[in-house]
Amino acid sequence: MIKVLVIDDDRDMCLLLKKFLERNNFEVTDFISGKKALSWYEENMPDIVLCDLRLEDMSGLEILQKMKSTNPALPFLIITGYSDVRSAVEIMRHGAYDYITKPLFPDEILVTIKQALANGEDVKHQPAKTTTVRVKENADTAAADIEFMHEDYVVGPSQAFQQILKQVKLVAPTNYSVIIYGETGSGKEAVANEIHRHSKRSKEPFIAIDCGALSKELAASELFGHEKGSFTGALNQKTGSFELANGGTIFLDEVANLSYDIQVSLLRVVQERKMRRVGGTKDIELDVRIIVASNEKLWNATQEGKFREDLYHRFNEFSIEIPPLRDRKEDIMHFASYFLRVTNKELEKNVSGFSPEAVYALNNYVWHGNLRELRNVVKRAVLLSDGNTIELKSLPFEITNYEKINEFIPAQPVRNNNVLEGAAPEGQTVAKHPVKSGNLNLKSASIDAEYETILEALKQVNFNKSKAAKLMKIDRKTLYNKIKEYQLLNNK
Structure with missing residues (x-):
């Protein structure tokens, strides 16, 4: 079990x-x-x-x-x-x-x-978070509208991404090292795979490593391998990710998370194209193209002492920056439709599309988690939908009410000592609900005040509804009913 x-x-x-x-x-x-x-x-x-x-x-x-x-x-x-x-x-x-x-x-x-x-x-059965990514072209679109399919997401036809496609096609045939910048979930691995797919190494392995998932103790073993008995627990010889990628491409995601010691070892690999397993005595010749990714500028990391400057210059032969999803509004429904198709197949449902209200809400939300967050929202909406289309009621409260919630957030963060103790973590904002000019309807004012109170309680407990209910001294069912009520009000 x-x-x-x-x-x-x-x-x-x-x-x-x-x-x-x-x-x-x-x-x-x-x-x-x-x-x-x-x-x-x-x-x-x-x-x-x-x-x-x-x-x-x-x-x-x-x-x-x-x-x-x-x-x-x-x-x-x-x-x-x-x-x-x-x-x-x-x-x-x-x-x-x-x-x-x-x-x-x-x-x-x-x-x-x-x-x-x-x-x-x-x-x-794989080193660390190693994956071979499948990338396909959508045969139904023109060459300029290439879709990148990476297991869970698709990157579509926005003008911003068309520029990236041009950069990919330019650098792919070379052996240049590449730095890809972008927020978590924005599609950095798909771009790296596309570079590999259009390179002369396309028939060789593409190995992707999430450096953020590597523990400090095991990073060297995962990247470079180890010999039997080289440390406690090394019961067998292990082939590292660089050796697995020999002849092909290795992609190091969130490379700035690697420790200083590993960066030193990595510099030798980049300079000499040789590596040695942990506990080993023989050098192994490498022919590997290295693509790295980061959600922060590596140059800034070098100035803060978090990343070796000489290693940065070795990687920085070419760089590509992927804009976040919120800056590519025209892509949102393109991705959402793809996730809808995938989820329909996964859950054996037949939801055909999105209502106009749902489309508006999705397009006007700020996607902090980029494509990964959008994927999860669509998956949940398909699960909740009882009709042929995804309606506003199937989307999360924070998305359907995003514009209204945003009205309550002041331009500058409020310090903790200006609000109730524990009301908001440091650096976060606290909701305010100004009386709108001309809005003197007593019933509306009462509804607005209640909405503000519920929203404030939710924000204080990081939208944990059980804790918010306790804070307001009501039961959870009442709170859920109120939230549904405000969703309906918002949809009118």
Whole structure:
């Protein structure tokens, strides 16, 4: 029986997940304390972990890092609210498989757990988070409208991306090292694969490594391999990612996360095209094209002492910058339609498209998680849809009410000492609801005040609806009904 570890400081959430997963033949252990969960984890090895992003005694990131240090292949899922999607996406850089947003839905949980478990089995037989990415051309589009298909996302025909395509075609036939800049989830790996696909190395391996998921202790072994007996636990010889990529292309995502020691070893590989396994005595000749990616400018990282300047200059033979999804509005529905097709097949549903209201909401939301966030939103909407189209009611509250919520956010962050203690984390904003000129309708004012109170409570607890209900001294059902009511009001 598959063992699941659930960590959430909301007792009701733990109980809900435990009962549901046990009904689906999982063995479940749950904790409301991160420290107690870690203590249990040291003596018990679960098959998968579901962990809340924010716990009272420690963060989900801390738990992830400690667990991954002993078991890099552990499938780890983050539970979060939509207000924390950006943080959840960042945690995926450190090895989390995916995130699940609250409120939780049974079918979504089961599908995500099964995918994470299947991915975990693949990782056990591969170095770190190594993948060979499939990239296809859409035969139904013109050459200028090439779609990049990378398992979970598609990059479409915006003018901004057409410029990237030109850069890809320019640099692909060369052996230049390339730096790809872009936010998490913006499609950096797909671009790297497209460079490989159009290069002279296209028939050789393309190996992708998520440097953010490599623990400091195992990074050298994962990249360069090791000899049997070279350190405790090295029971067999291991072939590293560079050796696997020999003759082809290696893609190092979030390369700035590599430690200084690994950067030194990497510099030798780049300069001499040779490497040595950990504990080895012989050099191995390499013929590998190196493409790296980062969500921060590597030059800035060199000035801050986080990245070697000589290594930066070796990589910076050519650079490509991918704009975030919010700057490519014309691409949003293109991606959404692709995710809809994929999810229909996955869930065996037949949702044909999006209502005009849903299209408007999707186009006007700021996608902090870029394509990955959009994918999850569409997957959930398809799951919730009971008709042939995705309606506004199937989209998350924070997306359908984004414009209204934005009205409450002041231009400058409010310091914590100006608001109630614990009201907002440092650097975040606190909602304000100014009285609109001419709006003196008492009923409307009452509704607006209630809306403001609920929104403020949700923001104070990072959109954890159970905690918000407790804060306002109402039950969860009342809060959910109020949220649905405001969604309906917003849709009129």
